[in-house]
Amino acid sequence: xxAEQSTCASSGQAKAWEQLDWPQHERNVRRLQARIVKATQAxxxxxxxxxxxxxxxxxxxxxxxxxxxxxxxxxWTSGVDRVLWSTPxxxxxxxxxxxxxxxxxxxxxRVHIPKANGKLRPLGIPTMKDRAMQALHLxxxxxxxxxxxxxxxxxFRPGRSTADAIGQSYTALNRDHxxxxxxxxxxxxxxxxxxxxxxxxxxxxxxxxxxxxxxxxFMENRVLFPTEAGTPQGGIISPTLANLTLxxxxxxxxxxxxxxxxxxxKVNLIRYADDFIITGADKAVLENxxxxxxxxxxxxxxxxxxxxxxxxxxxxKGFDFLGQNVRKYDGKLLIKPAKKNTHNFLEKVRRVIRRGxxxxxxxxxxxxxxxxxxxxxxxxxxxAKKAFKRVEWVLWHCLWRWAKHRHHSKGSQWVCQRYWHxxxxxxxxxxDTGKRMPDGRTIWLRLVNPAEISIQRxxxxxxxxxxxxxxxxxxxxxxxxxxxxxxxxxxxGLKPSGEPAPR
Numbered sequence: 293x294x295a296e297q298s299t300c301a302s303s304g305q306a307k308a309w310e311q312l313d314w315p316q317h318e319r320n321v322r323r324l325q326a327r328i329v330k331a332t333q334a335x336x337x338x339x340x341x342x343x344x345x346x347x348x349x350x351x352x353x354x355x356x357x358x359x360x361x362x363x364x365x366x367x368w369t370s371g372v373d374r375v376l377w378s379t380p381x382x383x384x385x386x387x388x389x390x391x392x393x394x395x396x397x398x399x400x401x402r403v404h405i406p407k408a409n410g411k412l413r414p415l416g417i418p419t420m421k422d423r424a425m426q427a428l429h430l431x432x433x434x435x436x437x438x439x440x441x442x443x444x445x446x447x448f449r450p451g452r453s454t455a456d457a458i459g460q461s462y463t464a465l466n467r468d469h470x471x472x473x474x475x476x477x478x479x480x481x482x483x484x485x486x487x488x489x490x491x492x493x494x495x496x497x498x499x500x501x502x503x504x505x506x507x508x509x510f511m512e513n514r515v516l517f518p519t520e521a522g523t524p525q526g527g528i529i530s531p532t533l534a535n536l537t538l539x540x541x542x543x544x545x546x547x548x549x550x551x552x553x554x555x556x557x558k559v560n561l562i563r564y565a566d567d568f569i570i571t572g573a574d575k576a577v578l579e580n581x582x583x584x585x586x587x588x589x590x591x592x593x594x595x596x597x598x599x600x601x602x603x604x605x606x607x608x609k610g611f612d613f614l615g616q617n618v619r620k621y622d623g624k625l626l627i628k629p630a631k632k633n634t635h636n637f638l639e640k641v642r643r644v645i646r647r648g649x650x651x652x653x654x655x656x657x658x659x660x661x662x663x664x665x666x667x668x669x670x671x672x673x674x675x676a677k678k679a680f681k682r683v684e685w686v687l688w689h690c691l692w693r694w695a696k697h698r699h700h701s702k703g704s705q706w707v708c709q710r711y712w713h714x715x716x717x718x719x720x721x722x723x724d725t726g727k728r729m730p731d732g733r734t735i736w737l738r739l740v741n742p743a744e745i746s747i748q749r750x751x752x753x754x755x756x757x758x759x760x761x762x763x764x765x766x767x768x769x770x771x772x773x774x775x776x777x778x779x780x781x782x783x784x785g786l787k788p789s790g791e792p793a794p795r
Contacts, residue, residue: 302381306381307380309381309384312355317355317356318356320350321352321356324353324432325431325432326435326760326762327343328340328343328760329435329761332436341496344429344432344497344498345432345498348428349392353428353432354387354428355387357425357427357431358390360424360427361377361420361423361424361427361528362383362420371418371419372398372400373419375419375421376420377420386420390424392498395425395501397419397422397425398422399516400417400418400509400524400526401417401510402510402511402512414525415524415526416524418528422527423528426527426528427529429497429498430528432497434532436497437449437535437539438761439760441536442538442539442540442541442543442561443542444460444542444562444755445535445563446562447531447564447565448535448565454614456753457564458616458618458627458674459752460562460755461613461618462627464571465607465620465625470607471571471607472606472608473574473575473605473606474572474604474607474611474618475571475578475603476569476602476604476611476613478567478601478602479538479566479590479596480595480597481522482595483522483523483524483525483530483566484521484525485594485595486534486595487594487595488506490537490593491537495533495536495537496536505527506519507519510524521594534566535565537593538563545561545582545585548581556573557572557573557577558571558573559571559577559582569611570586575604578604583602607620607625615630615633615670615671616671616674617629617630627674627675628674628678629674634679637663637667637683638683638686641660641663641664641690644659644660644663645693652723653711657738657739660740661739661740664683664739664742667683668683668745672745672746672747673748673749677747680743680745683742684742687741691711691739711723715736715738720738720739721739722736724736751771
């Protein structure tokens, strides 16, 4: 093919990518996923396997898989082959390259990212093609995982969040007769130690593809290392594989400690990824019966509890879970931002400000606002007003030092007037954007003030809700509408689509 023909082919592929009917492809995939859910509920596993194969061979599935890996935050991060799909032509060409026959994944590129405790977390980065293949097979595996998953598992599942896990914790612990003891569980190196043999026997997906991903190995300092256990952190399908590995613990506890026959034991599990808590009415039951049962469950999967992070705590003393502190004060349960979480957030803010002595006020605000807004929005569902006020005070002092450092020869009044401006009756750390409202008022770029963020109670997702089941479509549409506008669809005069959710 000469240069002119190559250019024409590339132009045609680019045009074909831009003309893809994404809503139609999403409908095609959603229809197949709904059929997978129905077959899973009926226990027709051969039918599930056939539908999964149909989805992974479909053009719609492949197109959506490529779209996912080229639209997310990791689209500019390459694997060991250093290949990126950055043009419409390369994206369309990639759809045709997602073939099972002859596919062999390349080793992961190993990098290390810092953890909150100062240690490094190993991260494996697959190539673009391997990411797309995992995304494609995840489209077929996710409906099964959602249908068979534990009711009170909230990590790495569509439509669920940490706020739901905290909401379930409140439900399980807030009453006077709720369980007074909590087993805080943490799994040592969960992603790195899951048994490959167990996953290959029990994960309902293409076994050949799964084996290739698990055994691909990783490259570090140009040396190839084999992988004998675990699922790599960084793979698109890895969180779902980890969830499927840990699913089954809640039914096991319910079978061993049935609530109707043994209501006084009050054993409840709330899990987010590999962090979980188990409530209990008696410390001895948690220590001598529940904990050994959990250890055996994990041992079968090649996992074990972390002795340093696993403990049994009375609710009056409180415990930290997902960055928030859960504790009863004189019989009243309050959930607040954890001190350690707040400290880590403030250290991050201080680091940004210290490194920003050479930045303009505009650039500093643009760097701080996403950090502050993200932390405040995460904690806005709990008792956080006192923590927000403290953060506001610390922010003011850090920014005052920043401003005085820039103008050490100026007086305090001059510095205050230079960086803090009267807006809506109070002085705010803000800068003039140079733009004006239609009525002539100044448009300010303001620093986010966490103390001004209102507390908004989170409505926990229903435990049995399944986003891939058509019967729950109206329920999830209403949740999405409420999250965006603060009211339900029916209150806005809109009729929910689909069949009503099962009761």
